[in-house]
Amino acid sequence: MILSGNISTAKSIEINNDTIVELDETIVVYLGKPMTDAVLGTNSVHTVTIMDDDEAQVNWNPDSQSVNEDAGTVTVTAKLDQPDPGETITVTYSLTGSALQGVDYIDDGDPIQITPGAISGQKQITIINDTLVELDETIILKMDDPTNAQKGTKTDNTITIADNDFPNIEWQIISQSIAEGNTQIALIASLDQVYTKADVTASVTVSGTATSTKDYLLLDNNLRIVKGTTSDALTVTIKEDQDVEPNETIILSIVNPVNATLTATSVHTLTITDKDLPYVEWALETQVVDEDRGLVSVSARLDQVHPRADVSIQYTLTGTATNGVDYTLDIDTLTIKKENDSTPYLSKFMMTQRLN
Structure with a gap:
């Protein structure tokens, strides 16, 4: 109502402040036909635009995960607490941790984009599979202030690379x-x-x-x-x-x-x-033969078989009989061949009696 003598009047509209991320909204007020003493002018529609001042919160989801070194890639997700119908949200970050860029993983550095109406955005980081035996290593993504959104409570994303190598x-x-x-x-x-x-x-x-x-x-x-x-x-x-x-x-x-x-x-x-050696000895210490015997055998023997090598034995001749006169024997080395059984091996040499 415009009182007599006044040129205008006003009506207050109470705007409710909510926490919903939404598009700007409008209130359209139409003037109705004046009831008395006025006619409706041309400017009969009034539009009030409510500018939304809410922003979604963005968090890493999950904010920690573990992958094997041979996993190939790991997916990183930034998630809103509610979708934003009108704005693209850009999430940038910095990298820390014990893992080394270019050695343990490769990240292209591109930000994560969450398109209007979407609840989350993703990207992949490549994990490098090496042959080093090492401790598990970490990649930590520290979220910067996002564009068109606010940081939530989970702003550090820790990725643990579990080493799969053994010495x-x-x-x-x-x-x-x-x-x-x-x-x-x-x-x-x-x-x-x-x-x-x-x-x-x-x-x-x-x-x-x-x-x-x-x-x-x-x-x-x-x-x-x-x-x-x-x-x-x-x-x-x-x-x-x-x-x-x-x-x-x-x-x-x-x-x-x-x-x-x-x-x-x-x-x-x-x-x-083995450092043990067998004992060598004559099979008989003495023997008596008739002069007309012709041949006589004299045998040397070992107390144990020698399995590793032939045994070579030198001997000398003494006595009252004369070699070449009373008997004939070439001076030589007596050899007992190595054997693989357990029976002592007897090696013989022959003496030829001189003919009368």
Whole structure:
């Protein structure tokens, strides 16, 4: 109502302030036909535009995740608490963490765009699969102030790259020889890279021609390389005996590793070289033969078979009989051939009696 004598009047409209992200809205007020003493003019429609002042909140969703080093890519998602129907929201970020750009991952640096009406936007980061044994590493995306939105509470996105590499476990040397005797030898197994996540364990199987407890003692056949270190050792005791025998082998193979992988150098051959020698003697100390016997055999023998080599024996001749007059014998070396059985081998040489 415009009072008599006045030229205008006003009506207040109360605007409700909400938290909904929405398009600008309008209130359109139409003048009706005046009831008395006035006619409707041309400007009879009034539009009030309510400018929305709300912005969505954007968070990382999820704000932490773990991927294996061989995953290839990881998806990063920025999510709104409510869609914005009218604005494109741009999310930029900075990178920190223990992982290195270009070494452990590749990020193109492009921002994440959330289009009008959408609830989220995504991008992918490439994970580089290397062969280094290392700790799990992190990529941390720290959200900048987004365009057309506000930062929420989850503004740091931590991506953990779980390392999938293990060190190689192997013997430091793959073969060696040691003389028979009451002695100990340390066999060292080592890693090619330090492993810091957990202990490395493995078992050792034993084969070969040597006999346990008779030729050697191995009290423990388990390896444990404590995390952060690179080696462990097994102790083998080599025993002494009096047997003349072939050189013998102890073959130690690393098996069933945990937190490590095997290589071609996981087998160690330890050769025990025998130092015992047989005794050589005449089969008979004396014998008596008639002058007309013709031939007589004199035999030398070993107390044990020598399996490793022929035995060569030199001899000399003395006595009252004369070689070439009373008997004939060429001075030579007597040889007992190596044998593989357990029967002492007799080697003979012949003497020819001189004819009367």
